[in-house]
Amino acid sequence: MSSREDIPADERLPAVETVRGQALDAGIQAGKESDFSISEDRLNDISLRPMFYTTKTYYVLTIILALIVAWGAACWGYQIVMGMGVTDLRHPVFWGLYISAFVFWVGVSHSGTMVSSILRLSKANWRRPILRGAEAMTVFSLLVAGLFPVIHVGRLWRIYYMFPLPNQRELWVNFRSPLAWDMAAIFVYLTSAFIFLFVGLLPDIALARDYCPAKNWRKGYLKFLALGWRGSHRQWIVYEKVSLYLAIFILMIAPSVHTIVSWDFAMSITPNWHTSIFGPYFVVGAIYSGIAGVITLMVTLRWIFNLDEIIRVTHLTNLSKVLLLMSIMWGYFYFTEFITSWYGNNPTETAIWRWQTDRFGPMLFTMLGINIFSIAALAFDSVRKSPGKLFVIGILVNVAMFIERYLIVVPVLTHRDNPFTWTDYIPSFVESSIAVAAMAWFLLLYALFVKILPIVTVSDIREGNALSCDMAFGNRHIRVHGDAEE
């Protein structure tokens, strides 16, 4: 078993000089060097560099995130001890920032699996480098999303009533309640997303096991997690079939989860929630904010870990095209929801829309402004080609979608059917710090994941390289990607 003996023991890898963006693009334009002409070793070095090579900034970043998460945990403890009154929730606003954050994080989690399974099924070749990043985002944002119903519940020490455990007094869960569906859907989605991520990771863990220097602390668990993957041809045949099955079925689960989350609102008889459009509207909103999340993450990974040669600008451009498509679809659904209640003239609903435009006016118009701006901006090629601009759009879209979820939950509850109990709601310090800590918790999980398991899908990229070659086409050389099936 030979392994890279020349790597110094304290896993300080020689700084791999990576070609920065401009030089690389110049190469492609010239048509000389093809997209994936990185040599195998260089591919391994660049891909596994984020995992093995830890800079000082990384440590500073993780400590800051850990501190924020600790502060959030302290706030949560304070809320448990004092009671839900420390939030600004009141009668009749029973749901607030926590539930809108819950919907946001479940939304962000959708595009991870959706993107990777759709692209995997449609054999789009540019999917390879971004698969793992998206799937990891799914699992971690789902972990964060699953946290919010637990935080928002009034009696945390009785939450086991929510699970159908057989008990002496034969008390079961009411499966006619959308919250019970929620619990089932999120549990199913979390396990399947986790399996999807793990099955995708299997060959790369084997590769990392081989690549990892003997005395590195990762050797032990990598060897264990690789489950003895030898890369034999029979294993690959089974692997290919399983990943096909997983891609299909996770594509069936993901939309159902966000539909069930939207049914938390649509099943109630609260004025603006009781609409049939909520299912698809939430799913499209989820994919929209999810893809924006994927783009943002890809650009940050690319920038922090110098993965310019792996996650190329073409991938980001293709992703931004999908984002453009999703923003237009989201606009379509939002307009449908608005015009139905605007035209229907139901007094309670029009009162809520009026209340939403004047009390929550600034939030509403920033949200709509950002979404319209994102459609306009993404129409320009120059924007789609520059990772910097895409990063900004991604962040803006996610902020807008958080506001949009907030505007679904809060204005309705503050101005409900009973006009006597109309009130106002501004998230308290405890609520906001828990929401911010949740974001930090997501980033912390992601940062730890990058250090523990390879973030780049090396075996997929290697397969892409193997099955593609340069073809002279008239005076030009073009890159052709083969497909094994036909």
Next chain:
Amino acid sequence: MSRHVIGIFEKIENAASAVRPLERESFKKEDMELLTGCQYPDGAVIEEDWDVPLWKFAVVGGLLGLMVGVFLAGATQWWMNLDVGGKPMAALPPLGVICYETTLLGVILGSLAGLFWFAGLPDWTDLPYDAEISRGKIALLVTCSDERQTELVRKIMVESGAQKVTLTEEES
């Protein structure tokens, strides 16, 4: 006491070119094994044409999931039959929602079980392996029974351009 000869090839063509002579030397397909870092199409080196019956695991998993779903959303509601908002006891729509979710969970767990079953995972015993395949190389592994066969295989491998050929002893 079977011995394994592992030949490391740079290019897929060299590895493919080694197969024909080996077959001539009456090595059957079962003796040969291809170890690669990424997935190569079937038949590129060895023709397996093995149609993996994974659907069995998926279907069994799905049925189990359906049964759990019916139990949760059907039986428990019937045992705990409280009149809740005028809704029937074991209402069909919630039953449908829960069964959809649990069936899909069953299918996915079934596929995972299928992966473990067919790919022979998880066995951490040291089967013959060469770390070079993680660096993009292709390894062709041939099991042979005696000294003469290993020498013959080594010769074929070198001829068809193997970078390195190693021999691993198998005690048992």
Next chain:
Amino acid sequence: MTLKSFNDKHDNDYHWAMVIDLDCCDGCGACTIACQAENNVPTVGEERAYDKRTMSWLRIERYFEGEWPNLRVVFLPMLCQQCDKAPCEPVCPVFATYHNPEGLNVMVYNRCIGTRFCGNNCPFGVRKFNWFKNRWEEPLEQQLNPDISVREKGVMEKCTFCMQRIRRGKDHAKDEGREVRDGEIIPACAQTCPTKAITFGNIRDSKSKVAELAKSKRRHHLLEEHGLETHVIYLKGGE
């Protein structure tokens, strides 16, 4: 076999209902204090009252129409309407609230985990949540009614039509081996109402006062368009 449950409420001989005559109600609020005294409902102090965390199960909603001097005022005592098709029941994930055979929307306090979906789904906004731990100072806790529990923080609560009085009335009736007489069971609010605007009784017994008032042409159910089949029947004011 139809999925009829054993506690099917159609063949039960009690179905409690309340009639509130808005023509007689003068908004004095005696019922709200009587309800607090009877059901151990806590007071929450000024800051928490400002944050809308008061716990009273029954409030008088005062609506205006027009302006000075031809101003019209409507007093609407608002309590849980004990809907037959209660929207708050199916959404509770732990069966903390259900409909008992006597047509009451019952709240099981120690089963509630505080997801508060029932509060959201109630169009009348009559469900109150224990945001904090309620405290009764030194001798005040001696006033607590032993028949009804004191709720913990994190639990939803609402008007129960003075369930403990219904139980006591039925217990007396059982001891004497007879049905519950009309007017024998009276909740705290109906008992204390100075203008006798609130009547309570078994609407399924055609001779009861509630059943007779429920047939008056002034009868009115709140938010009937939601199809909730509410069991608090208001009699509109005026001619």
Next chain:
Amino acid sequence: MDRRTFMKLGGAVAAAGMTGACGQAAQKIIPYAIPPNDGVNPVEGWFYSTTCRMCDAGCGIMVRTVEGRAKKVEGNPDHPINRGGVCARGQAAVQQYYHPERLKTALKRTGAKGNNSFTPIPIDEALNLLAERMKTARGKGSFVIASDANDVTSAIAWKILGVLGSTDFAVPALNGREKHVRSMAFAKGLGTLPYYDISQLGFLLLLGADILESGFSPVHYAGAYGEMRRGNPVRRGRMVYVGRRMSMTAASADRFIAANPGSLGFLSMGLSHEVFRIAGDNGLLKKIPVSLKEKWKSALGDYTPQMVMEKTAVPAKVITGLARELLEQMPSQAIPGDDVVCHSNGVDSLNAAAFLNALLKQIARDGNLLKKPDLPEEDISFYLRMKGFIGVPEASHDYAVFRKILRQSAKGQTALGMIIDANPVHTAPRSLKTAEALAKTGFLACFSSFLNDTTRFADVVIPAAHFLESWSAQIGDYPVGLPVLSTIQPVVKPAVGVIQTGDALIQAASKAGIKLDVKNQEEVVKSLVKRFRPEMYSIPRKLDANGVWEYCLRNGGWWPEPDKSKLSPRYVPPVQMPAVEKIKIANPKYAGGKDYGFNLHLYKTVNMGYGEAVNLPWLLEMPEPMTTLSWDSWVEINPKTAVKLGIDNGDVLKIESPFGSVEAPAFIYPGIAPNTVAMPFGWGHESFGRHASGRGANPMALLGDFPAENSDEPAWRAVKVKIGKTGKKRKMVREGNPEGEYEAEVFQL
């Protein structure tokens, strides 16, 4: 299949278990969610009849006690005053009894008067101190200030005061009581407060009378109001309110008519004029002697609708309409309220209203439409003799007595002062300088359950027993058509460290050598019942003395069963017609000149009254019916005026009157006239325990020594104020939403 086997099955083969359960009859596995009917025995508890003393209406209540602890106040269904109803304050009696700040020991003053520094002393030491003072105070000026004068404690206090040679027994209250009594005398009626039986009325005109929230007996009138509306299935009584503010009572009226302040006397005369004219045209006045009609014609002549319109700003057409309704929907009556009484022209306006009522009753009597007489003859004398037993004269309610006490004390001429359950420092206009006067009394003994503003000046504070744990009896001040004796008995064992006020007085008096023929309050009540036993005809004959005592206690007192014969319309006493020619109504005069632009309209809220119960959290948190505010006081201002002055909800305003100034947050209220601001009584205690001290503003600072023409009581509805913004803002706890309150069409009411 019981639960233990199910537990074993639980995790196992779900499918098998599931199919098995389906065939199972569901009855066996009944979750505990539906409690079985038997086997659960709710706590029974004991019910004690007593009388509520949270205000002096005296409703009969039954208190439920469990294991010796008072749990709930419930109305006594047979009691004639409240017929089973109890108001919000009555319900809070139990919280007052178990209040954490109740005094548990007697207190002696250390340090200067007024700085609330006391040392706890045993009760009999305090009584010794009081006894010495009683010995020396004979003939040297002593006084008693009490919260009411119709129960056993005041009887004992009055006896002791008599022995001490003084008749200064004062019951200071700003409810215009003395004027009511004098106007009843003018109308040749009873020498007590008027009673209006509204339960049978076809049309009720309220002249600024808030009878449902703050009149003399809100719960009785509320019950009668309910009866008037929905009592008889044939006809629904109509109610019209004329006044300056949409009060809680006005909100229940069918129609609200705005009128100028202090002008309702003119309106009564105008209505009498119109009624006289229309009745004359329709020939309803045949039975009235012609000479009387001539006198009326000349007296009412100049009160034409046009003249009245200038005075009251009520359109002439509306006045004629009201008069016509008064005649068409007989029997009808007009109840004068605070707007009529407590203004500078109070007495005459009240007489005008009394004349209007007498005229209407006369017409109804002639058309024999009267259902119930006010009070049958023999019941009146029986009621007066019972009041005589208590002994405190009606004059004690005159404000003159209270002014005399303050004047003498200020000059230091009073040796001994006893304050029984009253808080004059808070409930008397600040300009009367009650605090300084009480500080100068020789020795001030306060009998109170709580430390309040007045006990700061006390030399000794004796912890009074709560009415739920003491013996007493009350003769209803306001005869509700019947003489009512309500007994009060201890509901729970008296707490240790408190003493009934009457017993304390008796013990102190006996220590001071004053011979009284009773040992304790229970004796007094027993003697009262024994004394009037022969005339209590509704008590069964065969009961012995003890049986009568048991009967009274169980019944909650004694009242004659309404004798069917007396109610028949045949029997209608002749209506004495007051001398209307003597009524000269002067134009309303105001305290406060031109630069005081707004009329001040003070009123009692249904939950706070004059502030006796402001330290109860239930009442503090109860939203006041009209403003839905709680936990603080406010000043109401008309929306248009608020826009003009740039005032918003919660802006703290400085309200200044010629006598003083107060600060309170503004509340925009559509039910108040543009030139008027309104404030509730009861708030703004300086020291009344943790909950009430410093909460809200006390409007008494705005009232002054501006007495009506011929009565000593300050005309507190005749004060003008000016408003200034202080720039501060205060968070107001408001139940209703300012916009939402106008959106009632959601409920299609």
